[in-house]
Amino acid sequence: MKKFLILAMSALMVFACGKKSSEKNSAVEKSNTQTQVVGKTYKIGVTQFMTHPSLDLVKKGFEKAFEEAGIKADFDEKNANGEVTTANLIASNYKADKKDLVFGIATPSAQALANNITDIPVLFSAVTDPAVAKILNKNVTGTSDKLENxxxxxxxxxxxxxxxxxxxxxxxxxxxxxxxxxxxxxxxxxxxxxxxxxxxxxxxxxxxxxxxxxxxxxxxxxxxxxxxxxxxxxxxxxxxxxxxxxxxxxxxxxxxxxxxxxxxLDYYELGKRTGEMAIEILKGKPVSDIPFETSKKxxxxxxxxxxxxxxxxxxxxxxxxxxxxxxx
Missing domain, CATH: 3.40.50.2300 (Response regulator)
Incomplete structure (x- = not known):
């Protein structure tokens, strides 16, 4: 009986040590991931279909989210100047450059990214109906500016x-x-x-x-x-x-x-929310776990x-x- 108790207590001690070691390793892994996100400079492609106040605000809000989160990013900003051909060319260049993440502002730019890129996270904003635009691929999410009022x-x-x-x-x-x-x-x-x-x-x-x-x-x-x-x-x-x-x-x-x-709605806040979604993805959350959102404010x-x-x-x-x- 005494021998049995000694064996049982030994097993419990091994289990406890193993659990603590596992928890410690998990914490270290989490810490290392966070350090990588905070310390790394990410290559982000930002393509805007044309220049006008609302789309400009989306871009500012998106980049502000990175600033507030302390995430370093090299924003490669491009403007298609209202040309679909140019939007597609920008998307192709981002794909070749192997960006960490790309962001399309307005439907034509978002479509260009979604149609050209399947192996990089694609974010969008200022898109009225993502489903009708046919951009909701597995690697795509973002924010819609659809107004229901x-x-x-x-x-x-x-x-x-x-x-x-x-x-x-x-x-x-x-x-x-x-x-x-x-x-x-x-x-x-x-x-x-x-x-x-x-x-x-x-x-x-x-x-x-x-x-x-x-x-x-x-x-x-x-x-x-x-x-x-x-x-x-x-x-x-x-x-x-x-x-x-x-x-x-x-x-x-x-x-x-x-x-x-x-x-x-406030396009600055719409862009900022998209930036927050992008940061979640860079931290490791799968794009498929982040459904697109429509602003209700x-x-x-x-x-x-x-x-x-x-x-x-x-x-x-x-x-x-x-x-x-x-x-x-």
Missing amino acids: VGEQLDILLKLKPGVKKIGVLYNTSEQNSIVQVEEIKKQAQAKHLEVVVQGVTNFGELAQATKNLVASTDALYLPTDNLVVSSISLIASEAINAKKPVVSSENSSVELGALFTMG MKLYVNEDTAKALGIDVKNPALANAEIIKKK
């Missing part, structure tokens, strides 16, 4: 301008991102007995005349988060203000540049100068709790 935006418009019967929608016909939004705008407008006049464009040269046509034939404009259109918001807003027609936008940078209002913004030009009181109950901003 078109009906609410139209309600605000009708409270501010009860006489609105016909709204104009301007968009780039080659952007899948915009086509999805236009269909939603049509659906929501029909439910409110509003007529929709759609004007498609394919390049900057067509924007000025298309805007004139819409402003002349409608009571208000509703702009989706279209890269081509948003990059020309100053021109569009100016034309509409001169004609005393309100412009409803889908993001706050357009309001800063002259649109009347939006109940939109909406805020009402109104341009005080534009409202005044249109004869709208910013103290209107429809604009309650709105952030009042001035045109740049």
Whole structure:
């Protein structure tokens, strides 16, 4: 019996020592991984489809996440300048350069990365519908800027301008991102007995005349988060203000540049959240364990100068709790 007790206690001691050793090794491995993440400089490819305020904010937010986390990164930033061919070339170069991770801002750039790269983590942001864009591969995740509040935006418009019967929608016909939004705008407008006049464009040269046509034939404009259109918001807003027609936008940078209002999202925060997801991946979390996210944080913004030009009181109950901003 005594011999049995000695053997049992010996076994327990061996087990305990083994467990402590295992826990110690696990802690060391975890510490080493964390040291590698913090100490290493990662090669990150950042491709942006074109320059405009919202996409610029996404990039700033993404890079800020790395700064706040103390993660060193060599950001190789490229801009496709609105050209799909260029976006694909950028993606091919990132693949050849064996980046640790790549980030596509806006649908065309995200599509270029997803279509060209399968062995590197791909992050995206400012993509309205990733499923429709066909970018949700096993190595792809990110954040969507899809807005599900078109009906609410139209309600605000009708409270501010009860006489609105016909709204104009301007968009780039080659952007899948915009086509999805236009269909939603049509659906929501029909439910409110509003007529929709759609004007498609394919390049900057067509924007000025298309805007004139819409402003002349409608009571208000509703702009989706279209890269081509948003990059020309100053021109569009100016034309509409001169004609005393309100412009409803889908993001706050357009309001800063002259649109009347939006109940939109913060693109800086959207980019920052994408950066946080990227850091999780660099620390070892599988991309497949991080589903893409759609921002639910909406805020009402109104341009005080534009409202005044249109004869709208910013103290209107429809604009309650709105952030009042001035045109740049």
